[in-house]
Amino acid sequence: MAKRDDEIKQIPGEESGNGLSRRSFLKIGGLAAAVPVVTGPKIIQVGGEQVEVHGPHAAPITLMVNGKRQTLNVEPRVTLLDALREDLDVTGPKRVCDRGECGACTVLIDGKAVYSCSTLAIDAQGKEIVTIEGLMAGATQLSPVQEAYVQHDASQCGFCTSGFVTATTAFLRDHPNPTHEEMVRNLGGNFCRCGTYGGIREVVQAHAGGKRAATEAAGAVAVKGGF
Amino acid sequence: MADKYAWPAENERAYIGKRISRVDGPFKVSGRAKYTYDYNPKGLLYGAVLRSPYPKARIVSIDTSAAEKMPGVKSVHIVQKDPTGKPVTIQFAGDDVVAVAAQTEDQAEDALRAIKIQWEVLPHFVQDEKEPSGPLQGPTVMSQDDLVGALSNQMPQGQLIQQLKTNGVSFKVDDEFIKQMKQFNIPQPIIDAVQQAPYHPEAQNQPQSPYKEVRNETKGDPDSGFKSADVTHEGLYGSTVITHCCMEAHGVVAEWPDPDHLLVHISTQSVSSMPGQIAGGLKAQGVNIDAANIRVEQQNVGGGFGSKFSADRWGVYVPMLSKKAGGAPVKVMLERDAELEVAGARPSHYARVKIAATRDGKITAWDANGWGTGGPGGGAAPPLPYVFDVPNQRNRYISVSTNTGPSRAWRAPQHPQAAVITMGALEDLAAKLNMNPVEFFRKNIEYVTEARRQIYLDELDIADKMMNFSSRWHPRGQGGSGMMRQGLGLSIHTWGGRGHNSNCDFTIHPDGSVDIKMGTQDLGTGTRTAILIVAADTLGIPMEQINLHIGDSSYPTSGGSGGSTTIGGVSSSTRRGAVDARDALFAKVAPALGSTPDKLVARNGKIFVEGDESKALTWKQACAKIGPMPITVQGKNPGPENLTNSGVGGVQMADVSVDTETGIVKVNKMVAVQDCGLVIDLKTAESQVLGALVMGVSYALFEEKIYDPSTGVMLNDNMEFYRLAGLGDIPEMQVHMMTGKGYDERGVIGLAEPPTVSPGAAISNAVANAIGVRVPYLPITPDRVLQALESEEKGARA
Incomplete structure (x- = not known):
């Protein structure tokens, strides 16, 4: 890995140190045009500093996904969502709108709920990525939020559910006593087509009331045959 | 035993009718549920599709040679190749033209940009809201283009043959044409019908009209019905075209494990019918495979709502891409813009309605002039008047052909639109009589089919109590004097639902x-x-x-x-x-x-x-x-003893607030009372109804497929501007399921459609009650509310 450029790290929004940041780009200026087509991250010396250059071809990157370090080969234009789904077969996050409108692709990056369809995979390096698959309380044990989603029947077709559960998890962690307005603001970036909002609202309300839902007997039915 | 299959009595049921959490819930809330979109077999190739940028255009030529040589590209398939070799005419923007499979999705998309197509752009028509004016179509004599279009759009064989027989063709059917049809495996009965179709060369020069009368019926004596009335009302009502917007787009993964077997994962509402559909589609492409050798799998589907019954073009061209790529698995999921443009549409229905009643509130006559579009094929008339089969009716309907994405069944096909028109007209008439609509509906309950009269009366009672409707109802326009106005509305509906x-x-x-x-x-x-x-x-x-x-x-x-x-x-x-x-x-x-x-x-x-x-x-x-x-x-x-039944009612009420300064409508509360015979799982049944209310709020206030008349393309083909209701838009919702005696013994009846029917009509009626004027069309957007208020003011000043 290239040496981190501390000066670059101080610029908000450019903390990643991966890819070619705007600042680095400005530093190398006209040199950029002379950068040859490379097949992996190339390190060039600019003003005595090392700068990493990606692309346009696939290059190896490392992502920390659900506590596991994963190395994959992606083009710099690949989104985190596509890298997760297509390279790592982490298929919980879904692509629905593909432009940061619906929330079905929501993952946690360093604990914050973000749209993975609008995040580049190379920019997610060095960060903790947690997807719906990583939110389980154990190998087969649902988290309290997941349990509440089952109990309040807050999923129908289930395609938006991954994103909703992920967003709800971050929301309830940050808002232990959520108000209706906070719910609408924080979960308003997720859409559902089957109309499960009634159940989702109950999940949040039950949490607000401090009545974390116990698993209903029938809700815990183990389903065989696989889905 | 005569009744050994009968549903167990209530005291013998451990699960039936109870609140049981859905068994696949744990899989869905943990991301483990697998959908077609999630199926990633080894060696998967990604498909991308070049779509028509024009709403109507003839394809003069397609050159894919450069695309085939692009990095990672494994196969290219021209979708729009007509059976006779003639240039294909595209009928709506976004239609699939060429499909490419490559090692990565980005490579496939890069390859699309290298495809060269020569287009001959033709005049298009996408307007459906305006009342039809101009000549109507005569009987549709089929041109060669029409026939090719009908074949490639999978018009039902019986319908096509009937049309050929009755209306004939406008082109000379020669031996060469028949030979070509045979080469493309067009079914023999269709070839026979083409050969025997009457030849009308003069029809070549017929003026083309988008308007076609599909219903013109009179029942009883409308003229005397109107004459005998004390109060008559005339109004305009309608619902624009909306789309299904399934969260999981339509899509397919296809692979040939060997040249004789095809494995297909497809996002579908109809697993069992897919092999036959796909085999039929492949045959038309010159690939013969028995349906028995096609296996279709799907563990979960991310929404369908009526839009996923067909194998569709992609159910055929993805297997073709795979075949051309040596059988490797190929995945095509529609991009969101394509999903909204081509893979889902609920037809629009509009109508000018004249309705009359006696002073004491008995309806005496109905006259509806309707129109609407279901895309290039026009569309069918909605069931008007809805639920209330009032005496002395005249119903006319004009289907409008537009160069827009073809319609598909949308949860309770035709019913929500018919409810908006009928319940709106009834509510307006009740308002003219200064009558609470609950009372007005009761007064006219004899026009409802006898089988459900008592059900509706019971449901009206329960809904009335849940909403405190009658005790809170106020005459139209008395919903407050300030900027915010409050109103109540109701609607009733019906559906079949036999297993x-x-x-x-x-x-x-x-x-x-x-x-x-x-x-x-x-x-x-x-x-x-x-x-x-x-x-x-x-x-x-x-x-x-x-x-x-x-x-x-x-x-x-x-x-x-x-x-x-x-x-x-x-x-x-x-x-x-x-x-x-x-x-x-x-x-x-x-x-x-x-x-x-x-x-x-x-x-x-x-x-x-x-x-x-x-x-x-x-x-x-x-x-x-x-x-x-x-x-x-x-x-x-079916089998011995009747375990399922048909025919439900259902009543819904809405409470809304309207901001008369901004035109923003807020639904405060909705109440749904629904019967569906014996309920198997009360919990998921209630979820179905709650979901229907949410969907209803969404289509009542936000959803509309907006086409630009000058370019003919959909302007809001994304989820930012094709707005679905979100958490903040959802009212307080109460659901009451009719169960127990009188309901359980009917047997099991379906539930998904009926509660979707009434929300739009109930909300529209509540808005009218609040602001004193009808907002004619759904969705009831702020601009439409302000326009209605303004026209009311103008009317009052005049």
Whole structure:
């Protein structure tokens, strides 16, 4: 890995140190045009500093996904969502709108709920990525939020559910006593087509009331045959 | 026994009718549920599709040579190749033209940019809101283009043959044309019909009109009905075209494990019918494969709502891409813009309605002039007047052909639009009579089919209490004097919902485990849960002891999930299978219990002699007596005894606030009272109704497919501007399911469609009650509200 450029790290929004940041780009200026087509991250010396250059071809990157370090080969234009789904077969996050409108692709990056369809995979390096698959309380044990989603029947077709559960998890962690307005603001970036909002609202309300839902007997039915 | 399959009595049900959490819930909330979109087999290639940028255009030439040489590209398939070799005419923007498969999605998209197409752009027409003016179409004489269009758009064979027979063709059918049709495997009956079709060369020069009269009926004597009335009202009502917007786009993964076998994962509402559809589509491409050699799998589907019954173009070209790529798996999921443009549309329906009543509120006459579009093919007339079959009717409807994405069935096809028109006109007339609409509906209940009169009256009563409707109702326009106005509205609806054909293999193993195989699908409605509930209640064992396998075309066939037919179908076939399997088990264990099979009962995990629970075997002990071979029976629907039924009612009420400065409508509360015969799972049933209310708020206030008249393309083909209702838009919602005596004994009836019908009409009526003026069209957007208020003010000043 290239040496981190501390000066670059101080610029908000450019903390990643991966890819070619705007600042680095400005530093190398006209040199950029002379950068040859490379097949992996190339390190060039600019003003005595090392700068990493990606692309346009696939290059190896490392992502920390659900506590596991994963190395994959992606083009710099690949989104985190596509890298997760297509390279790592982490298929919980879904692509629905593909432009940061619906929330079905929501993952946690360093604990914050973000749209993975609008995040580049190379920019997610060095960060903790947690997807719906990583939110389980154990190998087969649902988290309290997941349990509440089952109990309040807050999923129908289930395609938006991954994103909703992920967003709800971050929301309830940050808002232990959520108000209706906070719910609408924080979960308003997720859409559902089957109309499960009634159940989702109950999940949040039950949490607000401090009545974390116990698993209903029938809700815990183990389903065989696989889905 | 005459009634051995009958649904168990209430005191014998451990699960049926209770609140059971959906069995696949844990898989869905943890991201483990796998959808077509999630199927990533080894060596997967990604497809991308070049789509028509024009709403109407002729393809002069397609050059894919450069694309074929692009990095990573493995196969290219021209979708728009017509059976006769003539240039294809595209009928709506976004239609699939060329498909490419490559090693990565980005490579496939790069390759699309290298495809060269020469277009001859033709004039288009996309306007449907304006009342039709201009000449109507004569009988449609088919041009060669029309015929090719009908064939490539999979017009039903019977309809096509009928049209050819009645209206004829405008082109000379020569031997060359017949030869070409044969080459492309056009079915012989169609070829015969083309050959025998009357030739009308003069029709070539007929002026083309988008307007076609599809209904013109009179019942009773409307003129005297209007004359005898004390009060007459005329109004304009309608719903614009909306789209399905399934969260999981339509899409397919296809692979050929060997040249004679095809494996398809497809996002579908109809697993069992897919092999046949795909085989038919491939045949037209010159690829012969038996439907029996096509296996279709789908564990979960991310929404369908009526839009996923067909194999569609992609159900054929993805297998073609795979074949051309040596059988490697190829995945194509529609991009969101394509999903909204081409893969979902609910037709628009508008109408000018004249309706009249006597002073005491009895309707005397109805006259509706309707129109609307379902895309290039026009569309069918909605069922008007809706629910109330009032005396003295005249109904006329003009179907409008537009160069927009073709319509598909949308949850309760035609009914929500018909409700908006009918319930709106009724409510407006009641307002003119200064009458509470609950009272007005009651006054006219005799025009509702007799079978459901009492159901509606009961449901109206319950809804009235839940909403405090009558005690809070105010005459129109008295919803407050400030900026914010409050109003109440109501609507009633109906649906059929009889169970479809369904089959299952039902097996009890000697170790006590049970498995059910059925070629059905669970759209998120709770189908899996319902099947397990019925099976567990019949065998008297816990649900988790039963393995359920669905979503595979190799299982016994079960109908498509549409028209609220699934619950009646799968619960009935499961019940019959479970009863027969249980009875076969009884026969095996009766000797050991010193009894006869007809005296045995299966309950609480035991098999025992009725009236003497000391003579009992545990389920496991009983199954050990089966012997080495498991018991397998087939459960069917239909079958002996009627377990499913048809025909439900349903009442909904809405409470809204309207900001008269901004035009923003806020739904405060909605109440739904719904019957559906015997409820299998109360929890998922209520979820269905709640979901329908949410969907209703969404289409009532936000959803509209907006086309630019000058370019003919959809302007809001994304989820930012094609707005769905979000959490903040959802009112307080209360659902009451009609259960128990009078309902349970009807048998199981479908539920998905009916509660979707009324929300739009109830909300529209509540808005009219609040602001004193009708907002004619859904969605009731702020601009439409302000426009209605403004026209009212102008009217008052004049």
